[in-house]
Amino acid sequence: MSKTILAVDDSGSLRQILSFSLKAAGYGVIEAVDGQDGLDKAKRQQVDMVLTDQNMPGMDGLSLIRALRKMKNYQSVPILMLTTESGDEMKAQGRAAGANGWLVKPFDPARLTEVVRKLIG
Amino acid sequence: MHSHETQISGLMNAQVVRLLSGVSVHGDQHLAEVEQDLVQMNMLLDEAIKKLYASFMAIHHAVELQQEALNDLQGGSMPVPEYAARFDALRGEINLHVGAAVTGLQFQDMTSQLIGRMAQHLAGLRGVFDALDSHDSTLPVSGDKALLEMLNHMSERVDARVSGLSGGVRSTVNQRHMESGDVELF
Numbered sequence: 260m261s262k263t264i265l266a267v268d269d270s271g272s273l274r275q276i277l278s279f280s281l282k283a284a285g286y287g288v289i290e291a292v293d294g295q296d297g298l299d300k301a302k303r304q305q306v307d308m309v310l311t312d313q314n315m316p317g318m319d320g321l322s323l324i325r326a327l328r329k330m331k332n333y334q335s336v337p338i339l340m341l342t343t344e345s346g347d348e349m350k351a352q353g354r355a356a357g358a359n360g361w362l363v364k365p366f367d368p369a370r371l372t373e374v375v376r377k378l379i380g
Numbered sequence: 381m382h383s384h385e386t387q388i389s390g391l392m393n394a395q396v397v398r399l400l401s402g403v404s405v406h407g408d409q410h411l412a413e414v415e416q417d418l419v420q421m422n423m424l425l426d427e428a429i430k431k432l433y434a435s436f437m438a439i440h441h442a443v444e445l446q447q448e449a450l451n452d453l454q455g456g457s458m459p460v461p462e463y464a465a466r467f468d469a470l471r472g473e474i475n476l477h478v479g480a481a482v483t484g485l486q487f488q489d490m491t492s493q494l495i496g497r498m499a500q501h502l503a504g505l506r507g508v509f510d511a512l513d514s515h516d517s518t519l520p521v522s523g524d525k526a527l528l529e530m531l532n533h534m535s536e537r538v539d540a541r542v543s544g545l546s547g548g549v550r551s552t553v554n555q556r557h558m559e560s561g562d563v564e565l566f
Binding site for chain 1: 476478482483484485486488489490492493552553554555558560561562566
C-alpha cells in the first residue's frame with residue numbers, strides 16, 4: 260500500500276504540481292488549502308508525511324507544525340517545509356517548531372522525491 | 381490683528397509643507413517597493429517562460445525520437461534488448477525535461493505572492509490619498525483657523541499612515557531566478 264502525503268499550500272497551481280510529482284513517484288496525496296484545512300485533514304486521516312508551505316492565509320505553516328506536534332500520533336511523522344522563504348531565522352523557527360527539513364521553492368521534483376524516499380521510504 | 385493673520389499664515393505654510401512632505405515620503409516608499417517587485421517579477425516570468433519553452437521543445441524532440449524507435453522496432457532492424465535500452469534512455473530523458481518544466485511552472489506561486497505584496501502597497505497609497513480627503517464639500521476660508529486645523533488633521537492622518545508602514549510589508553519571495561532552491565534536512 261502506498262504511503263500518503265499531506266500537501267498543504269494555498270496556491271492551487273503549486274498543489275497540482277506537488278500532487279503530480281508525488282503521485283508520479285508512487286505516493287498517495289491529500290491536498291489542503293491552508294494550515295487549518297491541513298490540520299483538519301490530518302485529524303481525519305493519519306498520513307505518513309506532511310509537506311507544508313509557510314505563508315498562507317489563516318493558519319500558517321509553522322502554526323500547523325506546532326499543532327501537529329502536540330498530537331500524539333504526529334509526534335514522529337516527518338514534516339517538511341516547502342516555501343519561498345529562505346532566511347536562517349525562519350529556518351530556525353521551523354526547526355524549533357518541529358520541522359524535519361526545509362525545501363526552498365521552486366522545487367526540483369527529482370530532488371523532492373529523493374528527500375521523501377529518504378524520510379518515509 | 382495684522383500680526384495674528386501673519387502668524388496664522390506662517391503656521392499654515394508650515395502645515396502645507398509638512399503635508400506635502402508626508403505625502404511625498406509615503407507615496408515614494410510604496411512606489412519604490414512596487415517598482416522593485418515588478419522588476420523581480422519580470423525576471424522570474426522571463427526565466428520561467430524560457431525554461432518552459434526549452435522543456436516543451438526538448439519533450440517534443442524526445443517524443444519524436446521515441447516514435448522513430450517505435451517505427452524501427454516495427455521494422456525489426458535491431459535486437460529487442462537494444463530497443464529496451466533505447467526506450468529506457470528516452471523515458472529518462474523525458475522525465476528530466478518534465479522535471480525542469482515542473483520547476484518552471486512554479487513561477488505562478490512566486491509571482492502571485494509578489495502581486496499580493498504590490499496590492500498591499502497600492503492599498504497603502506490609496507490610504508494616503510484617502511487621508512487627503514477633507515470629507516467636507518466646502519473648504520474653510522484661507523487664513524482662517526479652521527483651515528489650519530483641517531491641514532493639521534490631514535497631516536496627522538498621513539503621518540499615521542507613514543508610521544503604520546514602518547517595517548514595510550515584508551517580502552516573502554527573495555528568489556530572482558527560477559533555479560530549484562536549497563534542501564536542508566534538520
